[in-house]
Amino acid sequence: MMHFPLNLDVLRLILTWLANVDLLKVTYVSRALQDEAYNELLTRHIRLNGKTRLLSFIHFVLHDNIHRLSFVRTLTLRNIDALLQPEEGALVLTL
Secondary structure, three states: OOOOOOOHHHHHHHHHHOOHHHHHHHOOOOHHHHHHHHHHHHHOOEEEEOHHHHHHHHHHHHOOOOOHHHHOOOEEEEOOOOOOOHHHHHHHHOO
16 A cells, blocks of 8 residues: 655645535544644634534534634624533633
């Protein structure tokens, strides 16, 4: 089996042309592709509707890559009017 070096600039350019659904599929291919695809997804406009989605997003960006949050460009929150539990509020404050 032959291995070819992966040109990261070309990969990133290709990822910018993929739809969000396709980028999510790329995350299953390999760890290197997963990180690049997640980073590309985070640079796009993120819309979260509800407290559950917000908490899930926070867990995702803080999970295993401490620099993931730095890729977020725009974030829209809607319907986050429910009160947060103390542990949820502490999680939000870590951002």
